Amino acid sequence: MPQKWKRIGMALFGVIVTGFCVGAFQKADLGADPFTCFVTGVAGLFHSKYSVFYLVITGMLLIAVFVVERHYIGIATVFNLFGVGVAADFMGRILDAWFLEPSMAVRAGIMAFGILGTCFAASLYFTADLGVSAYDAVSLIAANKYKIMAFKLCRIATDFVCVITGFACHVTIGVGTVITALFMGPVIQWFNTHLSEPFLYGRGKKSRMRKYNLAGEGYSFSV
Template sequence: MYQARRISMALLGVILCGLCVGMLQKANLGVDPFTCFVTGIANIFSSTYSTFYLILTGALLILVFVLRRHYIGIATLFNLFLTGVTADLMHNFLDALLPHPDLLVRSGLMLVAIVFTCLSAALYFTADLGVSAYDAIALIAAYQYKLLPFKYCRIITDSCCVLVGFIFNVTLGIGTVITALFMGPLTQWFRTNLAEPFLASAQHPA
């Protein structure tokens, strides 16, 4: 039961993350920091987002493999194959449901997406079956090298990504700022208060 719950948490976390990406795209009020970073690097070379997403994610995976291969696992594969698909599905669904949302609706979509993105990250971090290459960087800094608590490591990595995007002409929005500053602390809250107790209950049932 314990292992099945870990796999379920990883799968749910990745699918939920993809759905939230689609919501942020529809809200159009600023992308997440890693998307901002990839877009900025792609702008340097006048290339596409998808091309440099593969290049940069591949480079980060190599780095993670060298530093802490423990973070590469089935959830990493879930991320690779499911996040984009679920994001597109959600975006297409919202396009059909809300073809011309006003600012209030877009703001609501953004806030809901940010909150559930943090929940999704907490689920697959706690499942400990592998995470995305980008997520692994803050985890390695916090838990292997103990540079700072995780929430501060995540703020630093997110802020660096936003800075790169800004320098290389990526349009930023309030959603970018919120995710850069608050995803780390909110993810940690969900992990401590929801994800870890949920997993522990499978290991030590009442």
């Protein structure tokens, strides 16, 4: 398969899986991801709807990303804007049909799927290098452009800020929120190294194409 189509497929599949995982978090009801906590908290401050402030905050972040490092805006960003919600609703309907009143064990399993799936999905479209969501771009820019610290630490930092903001705005923080905030960065990096990059570039092969270095050392050019 030509690498261009691999990248498009990875980006699209990553966004669809992200949406499925949002639906899983909603069904598990054990704490949303950090960015959802942040948006929910800010929306509550202004007595507005989540959907309204999601568009406002995402729009502001997209403008900032476009000014600072427009490389991160691409077809995957568009997929993310329009695909995540549809996929989340679809997954929600499936889970509602399968589990009317899930036990705590089932909810924990759904939450685990949401956490691991979100990390895997992010790794796919990070590696595809066709754009990322506005929120994901923040930690990538901090790690790769400004070299503040390794990507996994930048991701933990941005997630932590979102969780603290949500908590300060009286958003309920669950175990899923805490786990995602602490471990999403490192798990994304693991998926990137062991699954996404080997799939795109081939195991044991070096690529001349630019790719993300999630260790926070900037872009790497292999020859």
